[in-house]
Amino acid sequence: MSTRYLRRLKRALTGSADTPLVLLCNFEAEAQWARGHVGLPAPPAGATRPLVAAMEELGALLAGADDTIVLSRPLDPAYRDYLTHQGLALPTVLVPENCRPERSTTANAMDSPLLLDRLRRLGAAGAHLLPMGTTVDEEKLARRCGLALATPAATVVERVNSKIYGRRLAEAAGLRPVPGTCCETRQELTEVLTRYRHRLESGEPLVVKDAYGVSGKGLLVLENPTRAAQLLRMVDRRAARTGDDRIHVVVEEWLPKRCDLNYQITIARDGRSGLDFVKQALTAQGVHQGHLMPAELSAEQYRQIEYAAGEVATRLYADGYHGVVGWTPSSASTRRSTRCWRSTRG
Structure with a gap:
């Protein structure tokens, strides 16, 4: 992690550029946020935890030498050697002593007294907990260890990470969304798809x-x-079986595009914000494959994104959010999906 960027990030999230961080790269926080919401009918998801656990070590790139990262397994030796060869100063890696592969790293940490003791000492020294996505589990971990959260409360983070929230924020800000709508009941979805029948035909x-x-x-x-x-x-079958007619989805037109763009904003605790970067996303059938930087944008297109970033940041802060935000802009040539970086990550 660039020392300059990391110091700026720490200042924004904690008030001091020298605050030590404890990072948790809980990539699948959405699974917890979604528990009170009804999504598309789908069979139970297969076990993905081992893959997610392997991805968590990417968090070593986000931390500095004075920081700590909690992983469900030790950093891969070859990956560690590669990062060291690149001249990166690595954080301290802590691994829960009681790990079960089906559990999240946070759950493993909560069941590991030795690790909890190490985290309490870090909390006493002023460290802040920075999860990639804050859920009630990370709040519990922070309380047990005396770690201050570098993020807002889990209720705020959950709210702003909803695609329904993101779409409504964009519309309220006067940003140009992909044509579509939000649905929160079976009847609303039926009406929307009926309205779009001619398009589908x-x-x-x-x-x-x-x-x-x-x-x-x-x-x-x-x-x-x-x-x-x-x-x-x-x-309809699910609603009849469960007696619950809710469904929390967005329906959008699938538009031609030249590329997908992602940009990152950091919102400080005092409300100040800045556009960190713009990336050009590589996707295949809706699945993220990577990014290109710098994005292929004209000066005017970049100014439009700067304006949109400011509007997004202002409204997120008014709703109680501070931290890192990842946003996908919409325009005539891009599809829009919304998602805050889940610290948010968001």
Whole structure:
């Protein structure tokens, strides 16, 4: 991590550029945020925890030499050697002594007295906990260890990470969204898909996204009226079985595009914000593959993103959020999905 950027980030999140951080890269916080929401009908997800645990070590790139990262398994030796060869100063790595592969790293930490003792000492020394996504579990861990949270409360973080929240924020800010709408009941979804029937009949697809879907999960492309009818039948059957007619999704038109863009904002505790960077996303069938930097933008396009970033930051801060935000802009040539970096990450 660039020392200059890291010091700026720490100052924004904690008030001091020298605050030691304890990082938790809990990539699948969405699964917890989604528990009180109803998404698309789907079979139970397969076990992905081992893959997620392997991804957590990427957090070593976010931390400095004075920071700590908690992982469910030790940093891969070859990866450590590679980072050291690149001249990166690595954080201290802590691993819970009681790890079960099906549990999150936070849950493993909460069941590991030796690790908890180490974290309490870090908390007493002024360290702040920086999860990639703050849920009630990370709040509990912070309380048990006396670690201050570098993020807002879990309720705030959960709220702003919803695609429904993100779409409504963009609309309220006067930003140009992809044509579409939010649905929170079975009846609303039925009405929206009925309205779009002629579009589907002409071969123009729609995309339906779970409020807390991520990385291609919780996303369904409807290419024709038959697919839309199948979705509605599944939704109807579930509502009849459960007695719950809620469904939290956004429905958007699938537009031609030149590229997808992501940009990052940091919102400080005092409300000041800055645009950190803009990246050009590489996706395949809705699944993220990587980024290109710098993005292929004209000066005017970059100014538009700067304006949008300011509007997004102002409204997020007014809703109680501070921290790092990842946002995907919408324009005539891009599709929009919304998601805050989940510290948020967001």
